[in-house]
Amino acid sequence: MEPVIIGLVLGGMYALLAQSFVLTFVTTRTLNFAVGEFVAVGAFATLAVASWGWLPTVGKIAIGVLAAALLGALVYRFLVLPFTTQGEHDVRWLLSTVAVSFVLLNLMNNVEGPSPQRSETAKLDGAVDLLGVGVSKQQLLLAALALVISLGLIAVTQRTSIGLVMRAVSQDPDTTSLMGVSPRVVGMGSYAVAMGLAGLAGILYAANVGASPVMGEPLLVASIAVAIVGGLGSLWGPLVGGALYGVLSQVASYQWGAVWGETAGLLLVIAVLVWKPEGLLGRRAEVKL
Amino acid sequence: MSLVVEKAESGYDRNPILTGVSVRVDPGELVAVVGSNGAGKTTLVRTIVGQLALRSGSVTLEGADVSSLATHKRAKQGLMMVPEGRKLFPRLTVGENIALGRRAAGKRATGEDPVEALLEAFPVVKERWGQQASLLSGGEQQMVALTRAVAARPSYLLLDEPSLGLSPLKTLDVFRLIELIRERTGAGVLLVEQMADQALAAADRAYVLEHGRISMEGDAAELRASDEVRRAYLGAA
Numbered sequence: 001m002e003p004v005i006i007g008l009v010l011g012g013m014y015a016l017l018a019q020s021f022v023l024t025f026v027t028t029r030t031l032n033f034a035v036g037e038f039v040a041v042g043a044f045a046t047l048a049v050a051s052w053g054w055l056p057t058v059g060k061i062a063i064g065v066l067a068a069a070l071l072g073a074l075v076y077r078f079l080v081l082p083f084t085t086q087g088e089h090d091v092r093w094l095l096s097t098v099a100v101s102f103v104l105l106n107l108m109n110n111v112e113g114p115s116p117q118r119s120e121t122a123k124l125d126g127a128v129d130l131l132g133v134g135v136s137k138q139q140l141l142l143a144a145l146a147l148v149i150s151l152g153l154i155a156v157t158q159r160t161s162i163g164l165v166m167r168a169v170s171q172d173p174d175t176t177s178l179m180g181v182s183p184r185v186v187g188m189g190s191y192a193v194a195m196g197l198a199g200l201a202g203i204l205y206a207a208n209v210g211a212s213p214v215m216g217e218p219l220l221v222a223s224i225a226v227a228i229v230g231g232l233g234s235l236w237g238p239l240v241g242g243a244l245y246g247v248l249s250q251v252a253s254y255q256w257g258a259v260w261g262e263t264a265g266l267l268l269v270i271a272v273l274v275w276k277p278e279g280l281l282g283r284r285a286e287v288k289l
Numbered sequence: 290m291s292l293v294v295e296k297a298e299s300g301y302d303r304n305p306i307l308t309g310v311s312v313r314v315d316p317g318e319l320v321a322v323v324g325s326n327g328a329g330k331t332t333l334v335r336t337i338v339g340q341l342a343l344r345s346g347s348v349t350l351e352g353a354d355v356s357s358l359a360t361h362k363r364a365k366q367g368l369m370m371v372p373e374g375r376k377l378f379p380r381l382t383v384g385e386n387i388a389l390g391r392r393a394a395g396k397r398a399t400g401e402d403p404v405e406a407l408l409e410a411f412p413v414v415k416e417r418w419g420q421q422a423s424l425l426s427g428g429e430q431q432m433v434a435l436t437r438a439v440a441a442r443p444s445y446l447l448l449d450e451p452s453l454g455l456s457p458l459k460t461l462d463v464f465r466l467i468e469l470i471r472e473r474t475g476a477g478v479l480l481v482e483q484m485a486d487q488a489l490a491a492a493d494r495a496y497v498l499e500h501g502r503i504s505m506e507g508d509a510a511e512l513r514a515s516d517e518v519r520r521a522y523l524g525a526a
Binding site for chain 2: 161164165167168171172174175176177178179180181182183
């Protein structure tokens with residue numbers, strides 16, 4: 001039972017980042033490969049205001065989230081959008097987001113230094129008992145947030161006018177602009193929300209591992225895997241993918257040792273790519289003839 | 290005040306398609322643009338809404354130059370296009386497609402809602418309200434696409450080949466709907482069509498587009514009766 005519970009909790013954390021991949025992919029058909037650094041940006045921004053005694057914890061977290069969100073919107077506007085203008089086979093954005101990743105990483109290394117810094121703004125002490133398994137409250141909070149935020153995003157896309165526009169953009173961006181919607185604004189908005197989520201993950205994760213420029217990297221591989229397993233086109237995908245990936249990798253490492261944990265997870269990715277390349281909940285791209 | 294295209298030149302990459310096209314649509318007027326395949330009809334409407342950039346010339350809307358505005362901004366000013374092939378959002382319902390049109394209306398949504406009259410005259414759209422748009426037949430999709438554009442309260446409506454792929458019977462329906470739209474909305478309509486005979490019969494004025502130029506223009510009935518048009522576009526000897 002223990003690896004299953006721990007796996008679900010870990011999967012929840014990965015799902016939060018996977019959700020940010022799905023969000024930008026659905027609306028702009030691009031992925032931000034600098035997501036790992038946005039995790040660190042959120043953590044550092046909150047750390048920077050950690051000593052402001054007058055600001056309640058929620059405010060400090062909000063500053064971290066907003067910093068990552070704002071930076072995300074700017075990155076889309078100036079470093080992603082200009083590199084998507086040559087049709088659907090234009091993947092220059094891929095290189096530019098990798099470049100953003102290097103630049104942010106080195107910038108943070110120079111300013112903050114490479115070693116992890118204690119950041120306890122969003123720390124929950126202690127553990128709770130889940131079906132006989134002790135789970136740290138911090139981990140549980142991350143997983144619960146991933147679940148709540150995913151369900152919230154799904155409700156927004158299904159029930160609101162903004163959600164309707166998001167679904168329309170994901171199906172046909174050109175016709176959406178004929179309906180008076182600016183594709184640039186939709187893209188900046190979804191990058192802001194997606195990177196805000198990454199920042200939030202970073203703030204909470206930093207309470208465990210400390211804030212450091214490379215703190216997002218270990219999460220990156222797992223969350224891309226989760227996004228692919230679940231399907232990049234569906235907001236439900238990260239939840240399903242996160243649960244599967246988390247449980248499988250934990251069970252494997254309990255049974256055969258830690259090395260097999262990540263291996264099992266990546267084998268799952270390969271299996272999904274072979275049998276259902278659009279992801280478990282994804283939808284096959286439609287090609288019009 | 291009207292929609293005026295002046296000496297428009299545009300095209301794709303290195304291929305100029307339009308070489309100096311001037312077209313004018315007045316409020317409430319139905320203007321047809323006829324011409325054979327490849328004459329530049331779709332290029333013309335895409336240029337007017339800003340999906341293709343002008344190389345020279347201008348597009349003015351109610352006296353204001355909109356040549357450098359993005360497509361979504363022109364839409365917000367009441368310039369709506371129903372693209373070739375309908376382009377409904379396939380996995381949204383009929384109602385959601387029309388809701389997106391309504392959303393585009395913004396502040397222009399005053400007075401009586403013209404959509405109601407359309408739904409009354411063509412109840413099939415209402416019957417299909419909750420269905421996914423991709424499940425509709427071509428004719429039904431065209432009805433929905435036209436209704437969606439009308440929901441945006443257009444001041445000018447550009448229709449790109451609305452009869453494309455439809456049976457003669459459905460084509461008649463579409464033309465009846467276009468007449469109704471003009472009557473109910475007072476919008477100026479630019480109708481681009483290969484079905485020259487029907488388009489000319491419905492229109493007030495018309496242009497003949499040939500190899501990216503306007504070769505003839507004038508009263509639609511007169512053009513329809515002229516020998517040249519009859520020979521080239523109406524299949525008469």
